[in-house]
Amino acid sequence: MASYLLIESRDPFESADVGFSQDLARRLAAAGNEVTLFLVQNGVMPARAGAVAPKFGELAQAGVEILADDFSLRERGIRPDRLQPGVKPSALDLVIDRLAGGAKAIWH
Amino acid sequence: MAERKTLTFALMDAPYESARTTTALRLIDIAVRRGYAVNVFAYEGAVLLPFSRQQPHPNAVHGRDVEQENHLLTKEVVTALVAEAARNGGVLDWVNCGLCVDERGAGEAIDSVRRGSPADFWKMAEASDNTLVIGTR
Numbered sequence: 001m002a003s004y005l006l007i008e009s010r011d012p013f014e015s016a017d018v019g020f021s022q023d024l025a026r027r028l029a030a031a032g033n034e035v036t037l038f039l040v041q042n043g044v045m046p047a048r049a050g051a052v053a054p055k056f057g058e059l060a061q062a063g064v065e066i067l068a069d070d071f072s073l074r075e076r077g078i079r080p081d082r083l084q085p086g087v088k089p090s091a092l093d094l095v096i097d098r099l100a101g102g103a104k105a106i107w108h
Numbered sequence: 109m110a111e112r113k114t115l116t117f118a119l120m121d122a123p124y125e126s127a128r129t130t131t132a133l134r135l136i137d138i139a140v141r142r143g144y145a146v147n148v149f150a151y152e153g154a155v156l157l158p159f160s161r162q163q164p165h166p167n168a169v170h171g172r173d174v175e176q177e178n179h180l181l182t183k184e185v186v187t188a189l190v191a192e193a194a195r196n197g198g199v200l201d202w203v204n205c206g207l208c209v210d211e212r213g214a215g216e217a218i219d220s221v222r223r224g225s226p227a228d229f230w231k232m233a234e235a236s237d238n239t240l241v242i243g244t245r
Contacts, residue, residue: 007240009128041127071134092131096138099238100113107242 003034003103007095010108011042018043021108022055029063036103038095039087040069047073049082060086067094112198114145116232116239122153123182129157132242133185140193140200147236148202149229152244155204155214158186158221183218190220203228 006025012018021037029035037059039047047056047068056066067090073080080089099105117136121129139146150157164179166172186202193200203224209215233239 009131040131069131092134093138095135095240096115096142096144099115099240100144102238105238105240107240 001032001034003036003098003101004028005036005038005095005098005103005105007038007040007105007107008043009041011045013045014042018046018108021106022059024106025064026055026059026062029059034065035063036065036067036094036098038067038069038090040072040092042072042076044068044072044076044078047083047087048078049084051084056084056086112143112145113139113238114147114236115139116147116149116229116236118149118151118229118239118241118243119154119157120152120242120244122156123159123162125153126244128242128244129154129182133182133189135240136189136200137192140189140198141196143193143196143198145198146193146200147232148200149205149224149226149232150202150208151205151226151229152208153212155208155212155217157182158202158204158217159183159214160216160218187218187220201232203232 006021008021010018025035025037060066066087068087069092070089073089117132119132123129136146160183162181162183164174166174167177190200202221204217204221206223206225
């Protein structure tokens with residue numbers, strides 16, 4: 001089992017290829033890998049409660065850990081207690097933790 | 109004492125254009141505060157991040173002088189990151205892509221930056237625990 005870190009910096013409302021990251025995350029998890037989807041910058045926009053389009057609940061059920069950069073959330077006025085189910089706030093330090101731990105990392 | 113990790117980052121964005129630069133510098137900051145060995149390969153517009161001729165400026169639109177504007181210069185951020193790495197027993201090795209530098213007339217970089225090529229990026233990645241490429245697209 002490998003560990004994957006998929007960093008999503010794009011907003012799905014302006015970049016249609018965000019779905020690619022989510023599909024990749026789901027498939028990697030289905031194959032038995034440890035997968036984290038880390039949302040940063042405008043990538044946190046669909047994480048707010050009430051946003052249309054995200055598949056975060058489905059991804060979380062598939063075993064994908066979904067985290068949102070707390071700084072990016074604050075920048076955009078998104079409260080950590082107002083996130084989509086399955087999404088948790090996280091410090092950016094987690095990315096360095098995972099890199100140092102040898103996770104296979106992809107920035108999108 | 110924990111083993112010192114080595115991480116490599118490839119950056120491509122020019123300063124003041126993308127939030128990716130902010131995130132990249134935040135990541136490097138976290139790593140150097142841990143005393144890691146950090147390599148940066150600056151490609152394309154990112155070679156201008158440590159350009160030594162960056163200057164602060166006033167903002168006439170907002171009626172602010174130079175001090176009030178307190179404009180952030182990325183060359184000073186890179187300088188601070190190099191110092192922070194040393195303070196924590198680590199190192200920040202920043203390599204600017206030479207061809208990208210020449211194309212942009214960006215040869216006047218701060219002292220801690222060296223010139224290299226994509227081959228240096230390959231060597232850095234080979235010698236690292238992990239590598240993150242932050243592409244423009």
